[in-house]
Amino acid sequence: MYEMLFSFVLASAALAISPGPDNIFVLTQSVSRGSSYGISTTAGLISGCIVHTVLVAFGVSAILVTFESVFLGIKILGAVYLFYLAWQVFKLDNSIAIGKTENKKSHRQLYKQGVIMNVLNPKVTLFFMAFFPAFLWDKTENVILQFFVLGLVFMVVSFIIFSGIALLSGKIFRFITHYKKSGLFFRWLQIIVFIGIAFFLLLP
Numbered sequence: 001m002y003e004m005l006f007s008f009v010l011a012s013a014a015l016a017i018s019p020g021p022d023n024i025f026v027l028t029q030s031v032s033r034g035s036s037y038g039i040s041t042t043a044g045l046i047s048g049c050i051v052h053t054v055l056v057a058f059g060v061s062a063i064l065v066t067f068e069s070v071f072l073g074i075k076i077l078g079a080v081y082l083f084y085l086a087w088q089v090f091k092l093d094n095s096i097a098i099g100k101t102e103n104k105k106s107h108r109q110l111y112k113q114g115v116i117m118n119v120l121n122p123k124v125t126l127f128f129m130a131f132f133p134a135f136l137w138d139k140t141e142n143v144i145l146q147f148f149v150l151g152l153v154f155m156v157v158s159f160i161i162f163s164g165i166a167l168l169s170g171k172i173f174r175f176i177t178h179y180k181k182s183g184l185f186f187r188w189l190q191i192i193v194f195i196g197i198a199f200f201l202l203l204p
Contacts, residue, residue: 044114
């Protein structure tokens with residue numbers, strides 16, 4: 001059991017460190033607003049994993065895959081939400097990328113945004129379906145409990161690594177506040193990230 005969990009921790013850490021939509025999103029939020037806002041976003045993204053863990057543990061995820069219309073509907077809903085977020089950023093001025101954005105969105109709002117982004121991404125469920133079963137240590141015992149243990153471990157590891165990304169990128173924040181043009185750059189960077197994740201969801 002412990003050897004399997006250790007292997008799972010290493011695999012989860014490698015996946016969390018690898019560049020992807022989630023940690024890039026945390027990076028942009030941290031650099032544009034500050035470390036604490038990146039950690040709030042991280043907390044939201046990780047909290048969303050609870051839903052996917054429950055879906056996998058109780059087999060509901062299999063239904064989402066079986067009925068393509070339901071699966072497609074969730075993907076489209078998630079993409080529409082991300083396009084909406086990109087439009088909201090587009091309407092703001094360039095101060096969104098520096099300290100003034102703290103008045104635009106609170107930690108609670110970023111937390112909710114992270115939860116919604118993660119929950120509406122069915123690819124996370126598919127990933128859990130493909131990834132978790134390989135690390136079940138005893139298929140004759142309570143499999144549902146094992147899925148929940150793996151889900152908890154995955155969330156803890158991802159939270160630690162994503163928070164580390166937020167803290168490191170926050171140091172950059174103190175430098176970019178001195179450059180006015182950085183506002184325009186990071187404003188468009190956030191728009192590109194939102195749109196990029198939206199298209200990522202719509203990919204087959």
